[in-house]
Amino acid sequence: xxxxxxxxxxxDMIKFGKFLxxxxxxxxxxxxxxxxxDAGVTINDxxxxxxxxxxxxxxxxxxxxxxEIGQTGIPAxxxxxxxxxxxxxxxxxxxAIRAGIYDTVLAVGVEKLAGAGMLGGGGGAPKGLHPxxxxxxxxxxxxxxxxxxxxxxxxxxTFEQFAMxxxxxxxxxxxxxxARYQIETPLxxxxxxxxxSYPNTKLMCSANVDGSAAAVLMSEKEMKRRxxxxxxxxxxxxxxxxxxxxxRDEVMPDVNTCTxxxxxxxxxxxxxxxxxxxxxELHDCFATAEVLHYENLQLCGDxxxxxxxxxxxxxxxxxxxxxxxxxxxxKGHPIGxxxxxxxxxxxxxxxGQAGKRQVEGAKIGLAHVIGLGTCCGIHILEGxxx
Amino acid sequence: MSExxxxxxxxxxxxxxxxxxxxxxxxxxxxxxxxxxxxxxxSCGARDTVAPVKLANxxxxxxxxxxxxxxxxxxxxxxSAIADLxxxxxxxxxxxGIEPDPDKITLGMDVTVDFQTAPRKDAEGNxxxxxxxxxxx
Ligand SMILES: [Zn+2]
Numbered sequence: 001x002x003x004x005x006x007x008x009x010x011x012d013m014i015k016f017g018k019f020l021x022x023x024x025x026x027x028x029x030x031x032x033x034x035x036x037x038d039a040g041v042t043i044n045d046x047x048x049x050x051x052x053x054x055x056x057x058x059x060x061x062x063x064x065x066x067x068e069i070g071q072t073g074i075p076a077x078x079x080x081x082x083x084x085x086x087x088x089x090x091x092x093x094x095x096a097i098r099a100g101i102y103d104t105v106l107a108v109g110v111e112k113l114a115g116a117g118m119l120g121g122g123g124g125a126p127k128g129l130h131p132x133x134x135x136x137x138x139x140x141x142x143x144x145x146x147x148x149x150x151x152x153x154x155x156x157x158t159f160e161q162f163a164m165x166x167x168x169x170x171x172x173x174x175x176x177x178x179a180r181y182q183i184e185t186p187l188x189x190x191x192x193x194x195x196x197s198y199p200n201t202k203l204m205c206s207a208n209v210d211g212s213a214a215a216v217l218m219s220e221k222e223m224k225r226r227x228x229x230x231x232x233x234x235x236x237x238x239x240x241x242x243x244x245x246x247x248r249d250e251v252m253p254d255v256n257t258c259t260x261x262x263x264x265x266x267x268x269x270x271x272x273x274x275x276x277x278x279x280x281e282l283h284d285c286f287a288t289a290e291v292l293h294y295e296n297l298q299l300c301g302d303x304x305x306x307x308x309x310x311x312x313x314x315x316x317x318x319x320x321x322x323x324x325x326x327x328x329x330x331k332g333h334p335i336g337x338x339x340x341x342x343x344x345x346x347x348x349x350x351x352g353q354a355g356k357r358q359v360e361g362a363k364i365g366l367a368h369v370i371g372l373g374t375c376c377g378i379h380i381l382e383g384x385x386x
Numbered sequence: 387m388s389e390x391x392x393x394x395x396x397x398x399x400x401x402x403x404x405x406x407x408x409x410x411x412x413x414x415x416x417x418x419x420x421x422x423x424x425x426x427x428x429s430c431g432a433r434d435t436v437a438p439v440k441l442a443n444x445x446x447x448x449x450x451x452x453x454x455x456x457x458x459x460x461x462x463x464x465x466s467a468i469a470d471l472x473x474x475x476x477x478x479x480x481x482x483g484i485e486p487d488p489d490k491i492t493l494g495m496d497v498t499v500d501f502q503t504a505p506r507k508d509a510e511g512n513x514x515x516x517x518x519x520x521x522x523x
Contacts (some may be wrong), residue, residue: 101491145451153493251478
């Protein structure tokens with residue numbers, strides 16, 4: 001008992017979009033049913049439900065989903081962890097299987113975010129004078145712009161290089177029918193779009209959308225008993241970190257250190273290095289962020305991220321394709337779903353089912369999310385053919 | 387009636403009859419400086435090692451963003467800036483006295499902290515003292 005390897009045997013996501021007339025539970029349920037169908041199980045096989053949602057976290061979303069997919073009396077664990085919510089929910093299921101408590105669990109991530117507008121910085125101050133616009137800006141576009149400009153200070157990264165990330169991810173999304181948008185955005189269009197928070201223009205900010213994703217996790221024994229070796233994706237690493245104290249923490253959320261720590265832990269746990277990865281889905285909440293994470297995830301050396309962009313190494317067909325799904329910039333970012341949807345993308349490639357954007361012969365992929373507050377989740381997945 | 391000056395953040399001090407200043411919390415065990423008072427040092431976890439320290443009014447620009455879209459009621463564009471203060475401590479506030487143009491703002495440039503009355507009042511009509519960054523003369 002315990003320490004058995006854990007596999008994703010079924011996984012699904014809905015096409016991200018705007019679903020004004022649908023409930024959070026119905027969106028979550030659709031992905032959950034899809035994942036169970038993919039694994040060939042029913043709700044009667046599921047021993048625990050891990051439900052990730054951020055904006056309606058007080059509403060017992062897991063139980064609402066159970067009302068849609070079957071109330072079998074199993075434990076439901078409601079998880080909220082900023083933009084790492086989905087990854088954290090899945091990881092809790094992973095831990096329970098590793099602990100030997102369950103053989104088959106379901107993880108769901110869901111969010112209704114369409115029309116939410118700009119996040120962060122606008123919340124009501126408990127008392128006194130609200131500092132937004134007086135002590136700089138706490139809006140998300142600004143926070144990640146400032147993170148990017150610190151990279152520019154160190155390495156001379158340019159507006160054009162940041163913008164090129166968005167060109168790439170929008171290009172990738174044209175090959176992903178489940179992405180919110182499928183439109184090419186040439187460099188001039190990205191750079192000339194409405195400036196939100198320099199250097200992030202509107203096309204360099206993630207798309208607020210509704211969406212859901214879900215995964216069925218099984219112990220190795222259960223996966224083999226059901227004969228699912230042909231589609232089972234092994235979780236070789238599952239890591240969660242928070243940010244250790246750094247000198248600028250209070251005024252400049254540190255998205256780098258927690259990602260660096262998570263990456264080194266994940267590579268050690270998986271017994272692989274960044275050179276072994278066939279593809280990466282990383283947290284491009286803003287175009288500036290993707291550049292930082294190339295280095296944080298060791299896809300290149302420190303100071304080489306700009307070169308990686310210039311040489312198109314992270315484009316489809318490049319040395320290490322990043323965000324083939326379209327990323328948060330174009331696939332969309334339904335917060336609670338994001339950390340499972342990125343694993344869906346990796347799993348599709350590892351199973352050879354990614355259609356036009358398929359990385360041929362992909363064996364190992366990495367999925368990364370970061371939530372301000374701050375936390376980082378990384379999963380390294382291995383395909384059935386590896 | 388108290389005529390005590392209200393400040394935008396607890397770490398902005400406005401002593402009666404003296405000059406305003408920014409106050410950090412410095413840990414004698416590890417040297418970390420934070421702006422917020424905590425139960426234990428956020429850097430090393432030590433207790434009873436943290437004491438207030440007056441922060442410098444000079445430093446260097448670490449990063450910035452130029453805000454063109456903000457929440458209703460907030461005037462744009464403005465420059466949101468982060469500065470490392472000489473002797474330790476990092477602050478974030480508006481950078482003024484310079485055009486909100488990326489070509490005019492130099493990362494790493496010398497900046498000074500300036501204290502002024504906030505251009506807005508709170509819901510009850512109270513005035514607040516705030517602080518800004520300016521390019522060093
Ligand atoms: Zn300390």
